[in-house]
Amino acid sequence: MxxxxxxxxxxxxxxxxxxxxxxxxxxxxxxxxxxxxxxxxxxxxxxxxxxxxxxxxxxxxxxxxxxxxxxxxxxxxxxxxxxxxxxxxxxxxxxxxxxxxxxxxxxxxxxxxGYIFSRNIVMPYCENEKMFLPDRFVEGVCPFCGYEYARGDQCDKCGTLLDPIDLIDPRCVFCGFRPTFMSTKHWFFDLxxxxxxxxxxxxxxxxxxxxxxxxxxxxxxxxxxxxxxxxxxxxxxxxxxxxxxxxxxxxxxxxxxxxxxxxxxxxxxxxxxxxxxxxxxxxxxxxxxxxxxxxxxxxxxxxxxxxxxxxxxxxxxxxxxxxxxxxEYLMFEGEKFSKSKGIGVWIDEALEIADVDYWRFALMRLRPEGKDVNFTWREFYRIVNTELNDDIGNFIHRVLTFIYSRFGAKVPGIKKLASEDEELFSIVKHEFEEYKNRMYDTRIKQATENILNVARECNAYLNRREPWKLIKLSKDEAGSVMTLLVNIVKGLGLMLAPFTPKASTKLWRMLRLGDEIPRGALRRAFEIEIQEGHIIEKPMPLFRKLPEDFLSTINAMIRDVRKRINERRPPYLRF
Ligand SMILES: [Zn+2]
Ligand SMILES: [Zn+2]
Missing domain, CATH: 3.40.50.620 (HUPs)
Structure with missing residues (x-):
């Protein structure tokens, strides 16, 4: 394939x-x-x-x-x-x-x-520019509503589709002169x-x-x-x-x-x-x-x-x-993106505001599948701070720091799993199956739900299972739980990798699984590959929260960023 x-x-x-x-x-x-x-x-x-x-x-x-x-x-x-x-x-x-x-x-x-034929058509021609004018470069009075600035292809006032020849008093948008209508040959696709x-x-x-x-x-x-x-x-x-x-x-x-x-x-x-x-x-x-x-x-x-x-x-x-x-369409704070009105964020500006992984994840969480979606800063803030940091980042960090500090960075290995551990693992694997089906079907936003479900299930499980208490009763049992979890961390990092490639690679290295995530690794996401005696690196948080004043300062920040970025753009792309 x-x-x-x-x-x-x-x-x-x-x-x-x-x-x-x-x-x-x-x-x-x-x-x-x-x-x-x-x-x-x-x-x-x-x-x-x-x-x-x-x-x-x-x-x-x-x-x-x-x-x-x-x-x-x-x-x-x-x-x-x-x-x-x-x-x-x-x-x-x-x-x-x-x-x-x-x-x-x-x-x-x-x-x-035999799918292309030619035919003569009449087109507006400007003697000044010495060129035929594309439909939208002819303006004039709309014959239907009298609007003075109707374009050759459409009247923006009444919405009627037009031909340039329909316009009353047509004029060339470049020089304002009246175009002549001349016959010219064109080639057509015989649909x-x-x-x-x-x-x-x-x-x-x-x-x-x-x-x-x-x-x-x-x-x-x-x-x-x-x-x-x-x-x-x-x-x-x-x-x-x-x-x-x-x-x-x-x-x-x-x-x-x-x-x-x-x-x-x-x-x-x-x-x-x-x-x-x-x-x-x-x-x-x-x-x-x-x-x-x-x-x-x-x-x-x-x-x-x-x-x-x-x-x-x-x-x-x-x-x-x-x-x-x-x-479908992505809206920006309830409005259409518009360069002339400055509504929206452009992709060079965005990277000055937040890390690329945060943007990639947040935008896929907001991917307009099946209906239009409204981008708001509030929602962006929530996705980064609550979902990426609290749900996903915290779970990963809790597991890694526990192994690092309580087991001397050495994975203890699975001695015996209780039924609740098996149950968690089967829930996780079920989420992974659904994730794969959705991804193959390009329902990408829906697949991010499965990623979050894994993280949330695991956080709840950690709170129930309390390995920090368990370790005092049975080091083997706590060790088994943590070994299962570090393997789930690996799988979760792989599920995230298409979305947050930088953070996932960082995690891969922290787990000492190699320098780069190899092609095909996702297929074995939830196989227990990290086993007894495997050493992990000192864990560092994968994500950082956006500052608390993010929402109150974002508009000023955008203005500042836009001004700075605009000067760096090639002249033709400037606002
Ligand atoms: Zn009109
Ligand atoms: Zn002209």
Whole structure:
């Protein structure tokens, strides 16, 4: 079994905020870490989506080359993702040559197979900029409600979907001049031709989630329309079709192919072209391969309809999505994240406020599975201080300090377990089984419940069993209890490892089990591997509480951090 884990490619005109991170980049990393710890073959890919209108326009406005803009931004983001302990095997970008070549080859296949056709359409053209204007760069008066600043694609006042030609007194957003409407040729993806095949695939898939299916069936029932896959942008991948000189591929279509090209690039770099291509096929043309996508719910149509349709249209026999894990929205203190209003926290700011492990754990506790979730500082504070510190951290520390101080750091070994000890162990193992099932099913937030259950059960057990009293009655019995518990500590640390990789590694070393947690270790999480005579290190607390005045000072802290961080960002990513 091979797993390819794909997370949506962030568009690189912004630093991602917590809401972008939670469903795609971070969820994918936690899932990939889990699989590796289970000994599975897993590859994690993503990258920067850097072409298209918003960046081209921003670069034009600032008078810089868009490539310079994205070079600096990509470098900054890659550094940040490392700080977030995101373990991407390949975090690449759409400017990489393998991607460009792959996209052109793929598009030609779609054309050859009869899924791409061309047609003349009328588009607004600005004589000043000498360019066709994308829909949203034309403004004018809404013909329905009279709103003066309606955009070419939609009126924000009355919500009506528009075409630029509908606007009364249309004007170019750059220069304010009236555009002319000219006929120009574009290439279209013939989606209606693939409607039945996509529907069949969705219907027969036993692994695609119901929420994804329901959403897609409602779109399919309305009927799919051919989608234009070329643009008049200069900043993009040249469309390879005969007669399409000067046109580029619409970013959405090429960025989706990044999942394939990033896999290919990874293997070519590792093994060279010939061998690399074979390895690539192992992940993309092998019935054993499972591709899992981590996205926000707004990306469902592109991943569950358009991507599968493209894969089918290529005729290459690429595997269709095994699972699409689509999260709902994360809100911030009851509001939508907004850069212009400064609502939210951006991922470079967050690390100045708390340790990366705390963020990773808290965000997965708040992962919007099945419904929108509201991030609040109060909830963050509670998760870090109560769950991570009191429930999990304290249990681990109690066990290790007891062994260290009462047994001279030497694990006493199991002589005999009482029925209540056996009972605890079976509860723990049951939680672990459920944890694994949930993780494989990408119900990551639910799996964190099992971690907490283990810690809470063990804390309650410690209080009942009172080894500090027991040791006076029977050193053997207390020793057996503590040996069982130190093994549970090991297992708990492994269950946590996809979430808190730094703390789990620290614990692994404290237990003197090695320098790094080996691949596959999670499979044996609750086997009694720490036995009589094993020496542990002097225990140090794994987590620290957030200070008591955290909630009363956080807003001032954010203001300060934002100012400081903003100066460190590359110019194009500044607020
Ligand atoms: Zn309107
Ligand atoms: Zn203009």
């Amino acid at each position: 091979r797993w390819l884990i794909c997370s949506a490619w962030p568009y690189i005109n912004n630093v991602p905020h917590l809401g972008t991170l939670v469903g795609s980049l971070l969820s994918a990393d936690v899932f990939a870490r889990f699989l590796r710890l289970m000994g599975e073959e897993a590859l994690l890919v993503s990258g920067s989506d850097e072409h298209g209108t918003p960046i081209e326009v921003e670069a034009l406005r600032l008078g810089v080359d868009p490539k310079k803009f994205t070079d600096e931004s990509h470098r900054y983001i890659v550094e940040l993702l490392k700080k977030w302990e995101l373990s991407y095997d390949n975090y690449t970008r759409t400017e990489n040559p393998i991607h460009k070549e792959f996209v052109q080859h793929f598009m030609n296949k779609m054309l050859e197979n 209606p031709k693939l409607e039945d095949k996509v529907r069949e695939w969705l219907k027969n898939s036993r692994t695609i989630d119901e929420n994804v299916k329901t959403y897609c069936f409602s779109l399919l029932d309305k009927g799919l329309k051919a989608r234009s896959i070329t643009r008049d942008n200069k900043w993009g991948i040249p469309a390879p079709f005969p007669g399409a000189e000067g046109k580029t591929i619409y970013v959405w279509f090429e960025a989706l192919l990044g999942y394939l090209s990033a896999t290919l690039e990874y293997f070519i770099k590792e093994f060279g072209r010939e061998e690399g291509l074979k390895k690539f096929y192992d992940y993309w043309k092998n019935a054993d391969a499972r591709t899992v996508y981590f996205i926000g719910k707004d990306n469902i149509p592109f991943h569950a309809i358009i991507l599968p349709a493209m894969l089918l249209a290529s005729g290459e026999g690429y595997v269709l999505p095994y699972k699409i894990s689509a999260t």
